[in-house]
Amino acid sequence: AFMRRFNISAQGSKLLAFYSSVPMAPLGLMWAVRVPVEDAKILSLWLNSTPNMLQVMRDRKETEGAFMQIDQYTLDDMLILNPSSLPIKDKQYLLELFERIRSLEFPDIFQQLKKRFSTRVELDCAVLKVLGFGDDEINRILDYLYPALANEIEQLKTLMQG
Numbered sequence: 001a002f003m004r005r006f007n008i009s010a011q012g013s014k015l016l017a018f019y020s021s022v023p024m025a026p027l028g029l030m031w032a033v034r035v036p037v038e039d040a041k042i043l044s045l046w047l048n049s050t051p052n053m054l055q056v057m058r059d060r061k062e063t064e065g066a067f068m069q070i071d072q073y074t075l076d077d078m079l080i081l082n083p084s085s086l087p088i089k090d091k092q093y094l095l096e097l098f099e100r101i102r103s104l105e106f107p108d109i110f111q112q113l114k115k116r117f118s119t120r121v122e123l124d125c126a127v128l129k130v131l132g133f134g135d136d137e138i139n140r141i142l143d144y145l146y147p148a149l150a151n152e153i154e155q156l157k158t159l160m161q162g
Contacts (some may be wrong), residue, residue, distance in 0.1 A: 001030040002047050005069045008057075016056065017047030019098075020075040031075065033052035041098040042091065046081035047126040049118065050113070050145055055079060057152060061073040081127070090130045097126050110157075113150040116142075 001024065002017045009152065018030075019040050026032050047050055049072065054077060060068035101119050106112060121142065128138045136138040 001026045002075075003029070003070065004031050005029050008068060008109055009153050011108055013109050014112075015048050015109075016053065017044045019044040019102075031070070038091065038095060042081065042083040042086070042094045045094055045098055046127060048123065050124045050142070050149065051127060051131075052078075053109070053149060054145065057149065060130070086130065087114060094126060094130060097113050097123065110150060110153050114145045116146060123151070 001020070005028070006013055006016070021037065023034075026034065033040070033043070056070065057067075059074045059078065060070060086094070099121065104119055106119065107115075107117055111117065124142055125138050128141060133141065
């Protein structure tokens with residue numbers, strides 16, 4: 001399931017996507033997708049990655065400050081990591097990461113970015129590595145991306161406060 005309507009700056013906003021082995025009906029706040037189990041786990045990593053978060057911030061329908069909505073047309077145009085096109089070793093790498101972090105408690109998204117939460121860094125490094133980036137490129141990307149997104153979230157939160 002992927003968040004459809006959410007406040008990215010709110011306390012308690014920790015992740016954008018969730019995997020469940022139990023079928024669910026997430027009502028109007030989330031998009032539900034039925035895909036094979038391994039693909040769902042990999043997609044949950046991608047959808048929670050900072051590169052995807054950047055895409056979400058860019059393409060969102062802003063409703064009020066940091067409160068945003070992802071509409072169907074936005075989903076149709078989003079770039080999504082395709083698990084079926086990944087080499088087996090990359091799939092295995094991501095599935096092992098999923099199993100390691102699946103039960104960990106994440107702080108709020110803003111704090112993850114501001115304080116370089118170690119699990120966030122591990123997740124983003126893995127996704128970028130699978131996309132073909134080298135270690136130096138990954139470090140440069142994350143050194144720029146984390147403060148830039150944290151700043152954007154902070155500005156959106158300020159807009160909401162008036």
